[in-house]
Amino acid sequence: MINPDTKKRVGLVSLGCPKALVDSERILTELRKDGYDIVPTYKDADVVVVNTCGFIDSAKKESLDTIGEALNENGKVIVTGCMGANAEDITAVHPNVLAVSGPHAYEQVVGAVHEHVPPTKEHDPFVDLIPAQGIKLTPRHYAYLKISEGCNHRCTFCIIPSMRGDLVSRPANDVLAEAEGLVKSGVKELLVISQDTSAYGVDRKYRTEFHDGRPVKTKMLDLCEALGDLGVWVRLHYVYPYPHVDDVIPLMAAGKVLPYLDIPFQHGSPKILKAMKRPGSIDNTLARIKKWREICPELTIRSTFIVGFPGETEEDFQQLLDFITEAQLDRVGAFSYSAVDGAAANELGEHVPEEIKEQRLERFMILQAQISADRLQRKIGKTIDVIIDEIDEEGAIGRSQADAPEIDGMVYLNDELNHQPGDIVSVKITHADEHDLWGESISQ
Numbered sequence: 077m078i079n080p081d082t083k084k085r086v087g088l089v090s091l092g093c094p095k096a097l098v099d100s101e102r103i104l105t106e107l108r109k110d111g112y113d114i115v116p117t118y119k120d121a122d123v124v125v126v127n128t129c130g131f132i133d134s135a136k137k138e139s140l141d142t143i144g145e146a147l148n149e150n151g152k153v154i155v156t157g158c159m160g161a162n163a164e165d166i167t168a169v170h171p172n173v174l175a176v177s178g179p180h181a182y183e184q185v186v187g188a189v190h191e192h193v194p195p196t197k198e199h200d201p202f203v204d205l206i207p208a209q210g211i212k213l214t215p216r217h218y219a220y221l222k223i224s225e226g227c228n229h230r231c232t233f234c235i236i237p238s239m240r241g242d243l244v245s246r247p248a249n250d251v252l253a254e255a256e257g258l259v260k261s262g263v264k265e266l267l268v269i270s271q272d273t274s275a276y277g278v279d280r281k282y283r284t285e286f287h288d289g290r291p292v293k294t295k296m297l298d299l300c301e302a303l304g305d306l307g308v309w310v311r312l313h314y315v316y317p318y319p320h321v322d323d324v325i326p327l328m329a330a331g332k333v334l335p336y337l338d339i340p341f342q343h344g345s346p347k348i349l350k351a352m353k354r355p356g357s358i359d360n361t362l363a364r365i366k367k368w369r370e371i372c373p374e375l376t377i378r379s380t381f382i383v384g385f386p387g388e389t390e391e392d393f394q395q396l397l398d399f400i401t402e403a404q405l406d407r408v409g410a411f412s413y414s415a416v417d418g419a420a421a422n423e424l425g426e427h428v429p430e431e432i433k434e435q436r437l438e439r440f441m442i443l444q445a446q447i448s449a450d451r452l453q454r455k456i457g458k459t460i461d462v463i464i465d466e467i468d469e470e471g472a473i474g475r476s477q478a479d480a481p482e483i484d485g486m487v488y489l490n491d492e493l494n495h496q497p498g499d500i501v502s503v504k505i506t507h508a509d510e511h512d513l514w515g516e517s518i519s520q
Contacts, residue, residue, distance in 0.1 A: 083111060083112065083113045083196050084111070084112050084113070084122050084123075084193045084194070084195055085092055085112065085113045085114070085115045085120055085121050085122050085127060085197075086107050086112045086113070086114055086115065086121060086122065086123055086124070086128065086189060086193070086198060087114075087115050087116070087120070087121030087123075087124040087129065087146075087150070088100055088103065088104060088114070088124070088125045088126075088128045089124065089125070089126045089142055089146065090213065090514070091126070091127060091128055091129045091135070091138060091139055091142060091328065092127070092128070092129025092131070092155070092157065092158065092182075093129070093131075093223075093269075093271050094177070094220045094267065094313070095222060095269055095270070095271070096127055096129060096157055096158070097213055097214075097220060098220050098222045098269070099127060099156075099157070099179060099180050099182070099234045100127045101210060101212055101213050102182050102210065103125065103127070103156070103185050103186065103461035104121055104183055104210075104211040104213075105210035105211045106182055106186045107186060107189060107389060107486065108211055110186065110190070110195050111195045111196055111443070112189070112193075112195060113173055113175065114211065115404070118145075118146060118149035119149065119150070119483055121150055121152075122152065122193045123150075123152040123153070123154060123189060123192055123193045124146045124150045124152065124154070125153075125154045125155075125156065125185060125189070126139070126142055126143050126146055126151050126153060126155050126156070126157070127156050127157040128142075128143070128155060128156070128157035128158060128159035128160055128166075129157060129158055129159065129236075130157070130158040130159030130160075130161065130162070130165075130235075131151065131235070131236070131416070132325075132411075132414045132416055133414050133415070133416065135159075135215050136159055136165070137265070139157070139159045139166075139182065140159075140166070140169050140170070140186040141338070143155060143166065143169075143170050143173065144169075144170060147170060147172060147173070152174060152192060152193070153170075153172075153173050153174060154173065154174050154175045154176075154188045154189060154192070155170075155173050155175070155176045155177070156176070156177045156181055156184070157179055157240045157490070158178070158179045158186045158236075158240070160176045160177050160178045160179070160181075161179065161239040161240075162176040162239065162479060163176040165417075168390075173238055174188060175188035175191075175192070175193050177240055178239065179240050179411060180225055180240070188357065189211075194488070204380065213302040214497060214500075215465065215466075215497055216261075216262050216263070216453045216497070217262065217263060217264045217265065217465075217497055217498030218264065218265035218266075218267060218309075218463075218481060219258045219263045219265075219266060220267045220269050221247055221251065221254065221255055221258070221265070221266045221267065221268050221269065222246075222261070222269050222270060222509060223245065223251050223268060223269070223270050223273065223276050223299065224239070224244060224245040224246060224270040224271065224272070224273075224275070225240060225243075225270070225271070226240045226241040226242045226243045226244050226245055227240065227242070227243055227246045227271035227272050227275075228242050228243045228273055228275060228278075228279075229272065229316070229351055230420070231342075231353050231354060232351065232352055232353050232419065232420040232421040232423045232424070233352060233382060233385065233413065233416070233418055233419055234416075234419065235417075235418045235419050237246075238418055240271065241278070243271070243272065243278065243279045243322070244279060245274055245275075245276050245277050245278070245279050245280050245294055246294075247280070247285050247294055248277070248285045248287065248292045248293065248294040248295075248298065248299055248302070249285040249286060249287040249292065251299060252287045252299075252302055252303070254286065254481075255303055255306060256306065259306050259307070259406075260307055262498065263308065264308050264309060264463060264498050264500065265308060265309040265310075265311065265463060266303060266308055266310050267307075267311045267313060267480065268310065268311065268312050268313060269313045270313075271297060271314060271325055272314060272316045273312055273313065273314050273315045273316070273517070274296055274315050274316040274317070274318045274320070274321055275296075275300075275316060275318070276294070276295065276296045276299060277293065277294035277296065280294045280444070282294055282295045282491060283344060287302070288454065290302075296320065296321075296324065297320065297323045297324060300312070300324055300327055300332070300333050301327065301332065303333070304327055304332030304333050305332075309334050309463065309477065310332075310333045310334055311333075311334045311336050311480055312324070312333065312334075312336065312337060312338065313338040313339075313340045313480070314338060314340070314499060315337055315338055316339070316340075317339050317341070317355055317361065317364070319514070321337070321339075322368070325368050325371045325372050325375070326371060326372075328372045328374075329371050329372040331504070334477045335372050335374045335375045335376060335379075335477060335478075336375070336376045336378070336404060336477060336478060336480070337368075337375065337377050337378070338378045338379075339377065339378070339379055340379055340380045340381075341354075341361065341379045341380075341381065341399075341403075342380065342381055342382055343382060343385065343392075343393045343396055343399075344358055344381075344393075344396035344397070344398060344399025345358075345388070345392035345395040345396060346358055347387070348385050348387065348388055348392050348393060348396075348496075351385065351386070351387055351397065351421070351424060352382075352385065352421070358395070358399055360405060361403075362399070362402055365377065365403055366401070374477075376406045376407065376477070376478035377405045377406055377407070378405070378406065378407035378408070378409075378480070378483070378484065379405050379406070379407070379408055379409075380409045380410065380411075381394070381400075381408065381409075381410040381438045381440070382410070382411065382413050383410055383412050383413065383433060383437045383440055384410070384411075384413045384425045384428040384432065384433030384436055384437070385413045385414045385428070385444065386413065386421055386422075386425065386426055386428065387424055387425065387426045388413075388428055388436075391508070393436050393439075393477070395512035396440070397439070397440065397443055399446055400440075400443065400447065401443065401447070404451065405444075405447070406448065406451050406478060407448065407478075407483075407484050407485075408447075408448070409446045409483070410428075410437060410440050410441060410444070411434070411437070412430075412433035412434060412437045413428070413433065415427075429464070445510045446510070448510045448511065449508070449509060452485075452508035452509070452511075452512075452513060453508050454504070455505045455508060455513060456505050456506065456507065456508055457504070457505065458504070458505055459500070459502055459503065459504045459505075459518065460476050460477070460487075460503055460505065460515075461476065461477060461500055461501070461502060461503075462474040462475065462476055462487045462489075462500070462501055462502075462515070462517075463475055463498070463499070463500050464495045464496065464497055464498065464499045464500075464501065465481070465486075465497060466497055467493060467495060467496070470488075470490055470491070471488065471489050471490040471491050471493060472485070472488075472489040472492045472495040472517075473486055473487070473488055473489070473494070474487045474489065474495075474501070475487060476503075476513065479512060485511045485512045486512045486513070487503060487505075487512070487513045487514070487515060487517075488512065488513070488514045489501075489503065489514075489515060489516065489517055490514065492516075492517055495517070501517045502517065502518050503515040503516065503517050503518070504516055504517075504518050
């Protein structure tokens with residue numbers, strides 16, 4: 077019998093986006109296969125892995141602070157993730173880290189752990205059972221499904237391609253096999269993620285694969301159709317507004333895929349969008365949004381925007397306000413432009429003063445808060461499906477089909493303690509503010 081006290085223990089801190097979280101899940105799965113125990117505290121770990129984010133300066137600071145904390149609390153630290161793509165940015169501040177690797181460098185991370193904390197020789201893979209779906213860092217009832225890595229776009233504010241490379245799509249049969257495994261393990265909601273979900277398969281020339289004897293193209297529409305047959309919620313994130321996104325809307329109207337689109341529009345000024353190297357036809361975008369809602373009235377659109385991009389004038393900013401007023405987007409995130417080392421936008425002229433950036437961001441968020449509140453008010457009196465995330469002393473807390481985990485709103489069912497995480501219940505909405513909903517479950 078293996079003595080658990082002899083097994084080596086690894087702690088992991090995962091920072092940044094859901095794509096990084098999936099990387100962390102894979103690292104942990106590989107380490108568990110090799111006989112390591114995963115522990116939640118610095119003091120219990122023989123080594124700590126920090127999966128960093130390097131998208132913007134505030135994320136880099138958080139990563140460096142976390143590495144410093146891990147060094148102080150534990151002493152043995154291995155660094156990976158997006159910030160690790162430029163190792164000197166880390167070693168210049170923390171020269172005592174054991175190893176540094178870039179994003180999705182699973183083998184390098186596992187190799188570094190083996191080198192500095194070798195696994196126990198009495199490890200028995202038949203005793204240390206690993207769940208078929210691998211180690212997951214999300215609750216049991218939902219999971220992120222990464223369909224590709226990298227991005228072919230060269231948006232001037234973004235350095236993701238320099239860190240994660242060009243688009244590399246997973247074969248459709250691999251994605252579907254993972255999705256089926258997750259569903260069999262109890263997952264009720266699949267959150268499809270990538271750097272550019274709409275571009276899925278373009279690098280593979282939309283090659284046809286076979287899954288359970290059925291042909292399926294490595295293409296966004298075909299993948300959505302196949303995922304829609306699994307009988308769970310399927311939510312699409314990081315959708316670039318290509319024309320073929322229109323083809324997915326009927327699947328949403330038919331209930332095959334959640335009526336939810338996460339599309340980062342980024343701005344409402346054609347001039348600024350051109351400077352960003354983003355699609356710049358605002359009239360076409362607004363027309364498409366209108367058409368989508370005609371086909372699928374329940375569609376929720378989430379987006380992100382950058383305020384104070386270099387060269388943004390008051391006229392440009394007003395065009396942005398006009399755009400969100402006309403588009404009436406349901407969920408919106410925004411941040412003021414921050415120069416990131418290596419981003420082409422840094423070389424653009426007419427940088428907006430910080431004070432004006434912050435003023436514009438505040439004006440933007442005040443307007444969007446009112447839009448969001450108005451749209452949520454329309455849900456009062458309606459009955460909607462809600463997936464329960466947790467139960468606390470005040471009742472059940474869940475999300476509607478319009479709400480992704482951690483970034484959107486919640487649905488509160490006060491005094492309802494008879495639900496379990498993962499339950500999907502019918503709820504009549506009784507109250508709303510600018511972000512969240514309150515309601516009461518109804519008998520089926």
